[in-house]
Amino acid sequence: MSKIALVLGGAGNIGSASTKAFLESGGYKTVVITSRSQEKIDKVKEAIKASLGQDSSAKVLGVVGNVANEKASAELLDKVKSAVGDKVDVIISVMGFPYHNFGPLLHVNAEQINDVFGSQFFPAFGGYKTFFPLVKNSSSGAYVSVTGGGPDMYLGPGTAGMTLGGSLSTALAKVIMKEQAQDGVCISEVSFSCGVCPDPSVMPPGYNWLPSVDAGKALVSVATKKVAGGQTITIRTADDLSHVIANGALKQTNGVA
């Protein structure tokens, strides 16, 4: 139980589930979570205390900051380094979400499109640029980008913001896997081609929702087993999710998902 995990966006829906799963796995002494909000970090720690106990909650180290620009990113990196040093074992990047659904694209203005870019692509890019060096040369390390949607998941009129934002995040994850392919670290993308929420039973019918808690377990399995380097793992169904939780990849064929 000596490893350190860093969850970028660890106070969000999937990020907090990943934090819990790291602690439940038993292999991590510290889980660092970043958020722009101390209040959100406190809520995650309270929820973990309620479900796993005070010892687990004490292992969650919240760091407040953002990656909106170079200065803010450098400050956030400094805070993380002064808390845990120069090296972490695994990073899950789950920052940003293109919630913007502005209506038909023909009526969307340039400012709104910039918001999509700023809320989905930029946090993921800033997180990568700032924190990837902490795992870059680690042959035992892992970097997992969480994505979703994109060009294959157009939900309906008015939801272009999610499609466009998802496209940017999946493109970024693929570029990272190509450009850093020669580094020692294991780099993977997990793309949720479905909804992920705390309680699928209360969600409206007609769309496939999977529980956040299991999404978190799947991400931790990918980051810990490290059999899916250079691969995009697309999760569509509960069966996919179960398989990834168990194997760290979609199919257990010598690491080829």
Ligand SMILES: NC(=O)c1ccc[n+]([C@@H]2O[C@H](COP(=O)([O-])OP(=O)(O)OC[C@H]3O[C@@H](n4cnc5c(N)ncnc54)[C@H](OP(=O)(O)O)[C@@H]3O)[C@@H](O)[C@H]2O)c1
């Ligand atoms: N939930 C789904 O149904 C679903 C489905 C497919 C794919 N995904 C993908 O999974 C990822 C996370 O989803 P989620 O449901 O966990 O979303 P979420 O609860 O909104 O969490 C996203 C986190 O990103 C951080 N964030 C947002 N904008 C940011 C910014 N400009 N700068 C820095 N941090 C920012 C927020 O952190 P703070 O507010 O704490 O700072 C937030 O906690 C997204 O990339 C999404 O595309 C989700």
